Amino acid sequence: METLLNPSCNTATLAPYTPTGQNPWDVSKIKHAYRRLGFGATILEIDDALGLTPGQFIDNIVDTAEALPPTPAPFWANYAISSFGDFETENEQYIFNWRIQTGNDIIAEQLRGRLAFFWMNHFVTEIESVFYAPFMYQYYNKMQTFALGNFREFTRTMGLDNMMLLYLNGFENTNNNPNENYARELFELFTLGEGNGYTQQDIVEASRALTGYNHWLEPGADIYFDASTFDDGQKTIFGQMGNWDYNDVIDILFQEKETLIAAYICEKLYTFFVSPTVDALIRQDIIAPLAQTLINADFEMVPMLKQLFKSEHFFDERALGVVIKSPIDTIYNFTTEGSFFYDDTLIEAFLYYAGLMGQEVYDPPDVSGWQRDETWINASTLTGRWQLIELYIDYLFGNGYDTTLVDLARELSNDSNDPAYITEVVINHFVAKELHTTTDYDVATDIFKWEVPQNYYDTGQWNLNWTSAAFQVSLLLKHIARMPEFQLK
Structure with a gap:
């Protein structure tokens, strides 16, 4: 097994893959794309793809995923606890049902399912910590909605997600009792990477700006902003001083750190879709250009994803069979x-x-x-x-x-x-x-x-x-x- 886990260095470029007699468009490349961008393909789907160019094939996959509407909301999607008849029984059943729905979505939706599941492992929450079906659905809906969307707006949305506010203690973050948990993970896990471009003081100041989301009309209802628990003092975040609030934190973060954010996200997507092995040359020749494409598109992810998936690098023989299946x-x-x-x-x-x-x-x-x-x-x-x-x-x-x-x-x-x-x-x-x-x-x-x-x-x-x-x-x-x-x- 060990020899299989040490892939050869992939030196192919981000130039679009163009088939040649020595490097043909064939079944192995089509299967490779389907396994990485979805969960494999049927024999008929593989045969159909042989009739397309690589560019057409990738456009079809990405455009289909981008256009796919979210799974329709269940009737309990926006329940508060008082809306349930028998809360303990019904809530547990709805959670069970939605896991099954999600499992069906992931396998059936190909790239959209693949990416929604990827983002669930990026903007992480744990249902066992919150265990509330409506918040579970609302969280998943965001995964689907933004799976191929704008990463900045995705990040902005996730910080105010009900599940996230409970899981990472935003619900407890007030002007009188600040909680730094979400601010730390926002920088360390969600946008910049550990110890990359931020200080402990940035975390402290950002956490002050993230206060105020501490109330609901009743348990299980939407968590809303309350000015009375918001820290309205001056904060300095990445060198900018002002009476910053939640949206200001996201805006300043993406203004001041766009290069670091884009590189971090592109590398994470690269290791997921292409190879777990990343070295200095990959960062220079592959990650950096992808990051620039993401920045040029104002953090819309589709142009960057298409650039990667259409590339010689993605389809290179040395990219095949180098990722261990989950x-x-x-x-x-x-x-x-x-x-x-x-x-x-x-x-x-x-x-x-x-x-x-x-x-x-x-x-x-x-x-x-x-x-x-x-x-x-x-x-x-x-x-x-x-x-x-x-x-x-x-x-x-x-x-x-x-x-x-x-x-x-x-x-x-x-x-x-x-x-x-x-x-x-x-x-x-x-x-x-x-x-x-x-x-x-x-x-x-x-x-x-x-x-x-x-x-x-x-x-x-x-x-x-x-x-x-x-x-x-x-x-x-x-x-x-x-x-x-x-x-x-």
């Missing part, structure tokens, strides 16, 4: 790429097992979020990945969806009866790069052939219509799920 990636990519059945009951199971493996939706470990990549893999979580895929395959096989396993093998192999070829194309469909040796394919072929006598293969009598074929494909898929290469995207 638990959600592991099951969602497998489901999508296999065109396998799922419903709300299975989404519940997927989210449950992802939580056991360290990725509980709406509950990152702390305000710094999941650290991703190598932190996803240890002895227990690796076996958990195998078990989840195996349980899912067994569910499909035992609940009337076994034919979908054969359909996948048949479509990928053009209904071949050659077990070695079937094995090869099924493996290559689910991994970012081909296996290292032919021996690896030979071992997998032997597993796929199962107990069918060799002479049936030798004479060509065996084919994918055999009654054992679905079980054989299930064995192969379980073997693939245990491959080191399967853990990468």
Whole structure:
């Protein structure tokens, strides 16, 4: 596994990728884009993408995500506690329901789902700390609304989000009893990075300007600004003095620190979408130009995202298969790429097992979020990945969806009866790069052939219509799920 986790240095540029005879637009690049920008693609989606240019392909993905409306609000979206009939029971049920809704959204929405989930790990809150369904929905709605929007206005909106005001103690930040928690995380985690361009005094002064959001008409209603708890004295933030309030903090922050903010956000997006490895040359040749694009667009993110996703750098061979799948990636990519059945009951199971493996939706470990990549893999979580895929395959096989396993093998192999070829194309469909040796394919072929006598293969009598074929494909898929290469995207 170790050799797989040390990607070669990607020296390709941000120039738009233009296919050539030596560097063609092919299935591997399309799968790479779909795995990074969403959760994989079906065979039909991959075939359709081959008919587009890389630029058209990326435009379609990004423009579709940008135009996607937020998930419709549930009837309880703006409840106060008094609006519930039986608060304890209903609130817990609504939270459960909204996790399932979110799980469905993330897998179905491709880039918008991917980015909404990314931002949930940036502007972090924890539902277990607040445990209030209306605030959970309102928070998620902002993730969707701003997923590809203006980062400055996204930041401005999140500081006044009801869930955030409770989670990071803004609700407790008053002129008589200041709380620095949100101001610190605003700089350290949300915009600048730890110790980057701010001082403790900036935190103190900013926290004074963030006071006043301390009241609601009743518990569970919107938190609103009250001038009586606002510190209306002079504050000095990043060298500017005035009677600054919440909006002034955001304005001054983005005026004075735009270069640092843009570089911080672009690097975080780069490590998520391209590679966890960033060095001085990447910062100079890739991150800095992306940051300038973000600044030039007044912090609208779409131009910067398109520049990255269309680039030679993103599509470079050395960018393929260098990111470790998260638990959600592991099951969602497998489901999508296999065109396998799922419903709300299975989404519940997927989210449950992802939580056991360290990725509980709406509950990152702390305000710094999941650290991703190598932190996803240890002895227990690796076996958990195998078990989840195996349980899912067994569910499909035992609940009337076994034919979908054969359909996948048949479509990928053009209904071949050659077990070695079937094995090869099924493996290559689910991994970012081909296996290292032919021996690896030979071992997998032997597993796929199962107990069918060799002479049936030798004479060509065996084919994918055999009654054992679905079980054989299930064995192969379980073997693939245990491959080191399967853990990468």
